[in-house]
Amino acid sequence: MVSPTSEEDTRKVQTAVIGQAESDWPVFLPYDHDDFDTFMRGRTRHDFYCGVLLGGCGKKLTPKRYTGKKCHYAHRPPVHCRRTETGEASADHLYIGQALRRWLLRQGYQDADITYLDPGSVHGGAVEVRFGQGRSRLIRVQLARLSLREWQETRERLADRHTHVHWAYGPYCGLSHNEVDAAGHAIRISCRTQGDTREVYVGAQYPDNSLGWSTLTECRLSNEGVVTPSLDAEPPASSTPVPAPTSVAFPLAPGTIAFTAATELPASHTDPDGTAVRLYEADLQPLGSAAVRARITLPHAHPAPSPHQLHIIYSSAHLLPLTEATPSGPDWLIRADGASPLPQQTDSRWPDLRPASPRPESPPATPATTEPATSAPRPLPLGEAETIRVFRSRLGIVARARGLINWETLISHAGAAPGDVTPDERVRLLIEVDHPRADGKPVLSALVKPAHAPAAPAPYFTNVLAGLGWRSGLSEAKVTEIWERERKTAYVLAESTPARQQPSVRPPEPKAGTAHVLNEARLAARLREHLELVAKGHGIIKWTSLLRKQGISPSTLTDQDRVRLLAAVDSSYVPGRRLLSALVKADGQPPGPAPFFGDVLRELGWKPDAVTPTVEAVWRAAVYRAHARGTQAVPVARSASAERPTEEERVHWGKLGTTKRAVVVAVRRALIDAAQRQVCVGWHTLAAAAGLKPSDLSAKARESILVTVDSPATYGVLLSxxxxxxxxxxxxxxxxxxxxxxxPYGLRPIELGRLRKTEQARVFTAYRAAAHSAEAPKERA
Incomplete structure (x- = not known):
């Protein structure tokens, strides 16, 4: 193998991204020419970009094969790229971010949000991964160097805004020793070249500077952070004697144990490490085993698990024998970091668990030795998942109309009658509509009111809030305050977002083990927008043409990617609903449905019926319906700018498939998010938030957008x-x-710089205070 050599020409780089210039899907080009041939199988020379998240120019790169020196990517002339990090480690921040996303998915967290801070800087800046309920937990991977003061200030700022902050340190940041002094050990993270990828390794650094490495997949997550195998084992010997363990605890794999009928025991408890926990007794079943009665501890701040739901332990957990067990009581205790309710009442993986449906006037609870009740509510006509999708869609329409809807009307949209759903099922369904909670995301259930009653919180709204993480027993005044705030938030968000960009269900999460690191939600939205234009023109479009319109090479996506993306375009299948995916065909196919349209339908949940017994019948009806709606104007937001756009501007935005107002709204939201995260952003981030490329916006257009964002200035500060x-x-x-x-304007450069710094500080202060005041009502018990 040819050893890598230093090259001065920064046009020659070792890493790229695929899909599009703004992608965070990294690829490393192997040095050796034999590995090059393996790497290029199934790829073309047009699939690679000098990614903006690599600090690059966004232009295409060409992979070059050599036998006398290392293989590398080269820019296509003319070259005007200022990228500084070009070696094999230049995409490590992207590899780390995507590895953490896949790892958290295996830990049971499907809502991870990744932010790359200062990408393209020396050693990759930093990576922040937010996850958990309301994305209140954070993993911060510090790759670039920070001063001790900056590190301390960042720790304090992040700790104020998250329930748990877990730090990890790259090989060059020089801060791991400080973490060891503060916490007893530090988590180190590094990437190593293995074939045509960079594998992520994690190690635990101890006070004696010993450091044992393992792959990220071998680690687990706890409330204390990333736990490596060496941390799970006995720590290395030191001058301080380590007490012998006093009990046996067996680690349990996340996602293998479910429980129901949980009853909290009155006494308070603490874990061996002193952490306050709550103790529950519940019916519990491991995968492939029988159900038993056992005890479970959960963190004191964890929402109490409803006894009438099925819960799964997605977090790390340990099994301990109960030393005080009685002959008639449970023999085992499970110490868990968290549990999540399942949307359904039963699950075939745990067949012996049947949550009992509560009844208002039921007799006192039977002893734990009796069988739990097995009665279940009447099945919903559309099924539970589709009913929840319908609820979200209908409540989105109600929000755009600034109205309210009663439960009887809402349930009728799902083809069911009020009597088909018990009061407790109603609460559970509304909780699922708003699950998971997230900062800035309104509680749509606040739009449901009692029938024949004035506008006010429904009597069961308190229970919905408890199920979403608010503390139970809120006063009536507090519930009304939350209801007012969430209702107004829903109205404002609905008005500021074009209707066609409000899908009735979240797009599918990326599946573990696949390289789907493009922002699929954004890509699906862009595909949907383009298909709206195709429908308006009564046309059909080839899949390859549709992708190239988005600047994506078809060779970078698999057949499974195609099915999943088209399913995300249409969200779900309901008879009579438009299916824009029917307007996509394969290259060179005969007239009729695309060969993959049947797979898309099955992904959407379609089943043959009397009206549409075949895939072709669905396709014909869907094409007719799409073209019929296509004759109407595409539902884009109307411009509300104080300045009437010129004819030239209207043509420009029309070519981009959007409006200036829609772009302004997206940019404003992205800047508010940056202000809340206390960071600055570039136009690659702002353009991506609006579904555009930076090259789509001229300097004059950018200036006009930012002027509109700050007209008037929110809180009196300049987001621009x-x-x-x-x-x-x-x-x-x-x-x-x-x-x-x-x-004031016309300032000298140094004065302009000082003014900008002052305005940035005012923005950070204003939005830090606003974030704190908004979070205050959400304090958990």
């Missing part, structure tokens, strides 16, 4: 001050923005 050019410098038109906003 957070927008930076390369190397964290002000955008060249910041002075023009100040002039158009009536602020």
């Amino acid at each position: 001050s957070l927008v930076v050019a390369s190397e964290h410098t002000p955008v060249p038109y910041f002075d023009a923005i100040l002039k158009r906003l009536g602020r």
Whole structure:
């Protein structure tokens, strides 16, 4: 194998991204020419980009094969790229982010959100991964160097805004020793080249500087953070004697144990490490085993598991024998970090668990030795998953109309009668509509009110809030306050988002083990927008053409990717609903449905019936319905800007398939998110938030968008001050923005820089205070 050599020409790089320039899907080009041939199988020379998240120019790269020197990517002339990190480690921040996403998915967390801070900087900046209920937990991987003061300030800021913050350190940041001093050990993270990829390794560093490495897949997650195999084992010997363990605890694999009928025991308890926990007794069943009565501990702040739901232990857990067990009582205790309710009442993996349906006037609970009740509510006509999708869609329509809806009307949209659903099932369904909770996401259940009653919280709204994580027993005044706030938030969010961008269900999560690291939600939205235009023109489009319209090479996506993306475009199958995926065909196919349309239908949940017994029947009806709706105007948001767009601007936005107002709304939301995270952003982030590429927006268009964002300025501060050019410098038109906003302008560069820093500090202060005040009502018990 040819050993890598240093090359001065920064046009020659070792890493790229695929899919599109804004992708966070990294690829490493092997050095050796034999490995090059293996790497290129199934790929073309047009699939690679100098990614903006690599600090690159976003232009295409060409893989070059050599026998006398290392293989590498090369820019296509003319070259104007300022990318500084070009070696094999230059995409490590992306490899780490995607590895953590896949790892958290296996730990049971499907809502991980990844942020790359200062990508393209030396050693990759930092990676932040938010996950858990309300994305309240955070893994921060610090790759670039920080001063001790910056590190301490960042720790304090993140700790104020998250329930758990877990730090990991790259090989060059120089802070792991400080973490060892603060916490007793530090989690180190590193990447190693293995074939045509970079494998992520994790190690635990101890006070004696010993460090044992393992792959990320061998680690587990606890409330204390990433736990490596060496941390699970006995720590290395030190001058401080380690007490011998006092009990036996067997680790349990996440996702293998479910329980129901949980009853909290009155006494307070603490774990051996001193952590306060709550103790429950429940019916429990491991996979492939019989159900038993056992005890479970959960963190004190964890929401109490409903005894009338099926719960699964997705977190790390340990099995301990109960030393105080009685002959008639449970023999085992499970110490768990968390559990999540399942949306369904039964699960074939745990056939012996049957949650009892509560009844208002039921007799006192039977002893634990009797069989749990097996009565279940009447099946919903559309099934539970589709009913929840219908609820979300209908409540989105109600929010856009700034209205309310009673339960009887809402359930009728799902083809059911009020009597088909028990009061407790109603609460559970509404909880699922709003699950999982997240900052800035309104509780749509606040739009459901009692029939023949004035606008007010429904009597069961308190139970819905408890199921979403609010503490139980809230006062009536507090419930009304939350109801008012969530209702208004739903209205504002619905008005600021074009209707066609509000899917009735979240897009599918990426599956573990596959390289689906493109933002699938954004890509599905862009495909949906383009198919709306195809429908308007009464046309059909080839899959390859549809992808190329988005700047994506078809060779980068598999057949399974195609089915999943088209299913995300249509969200679900309901008879009579438009299916835009019917307008997509394969290259060179005869007239009729595409060969993959049947797979898309099955992914959507379609089953043959009397009206549409075959795939072709569904396709014909879907094409007719799409074209019939296509004759109407595409439902894009109307411009509400104070400035009437010129004919030239209208043509420009029309070519991009959007409107200026829609872009302004997306940019404003992205800047607010940056303000809440206390970071600055570039136009690659803002353009991606609007579903565009940075090259779609001229400097004049960017200036106009930012002026509209700050007209008027929210909290009296300028969000536009957070927008930076390369190397964290002000955008060249910041002075023009100040002039158009009536602020002092015409400043010298040094004065302009000071003003921008001052405005940034004011933005961070305003949104930190706003975030704290918004979080106050959500404090958990």
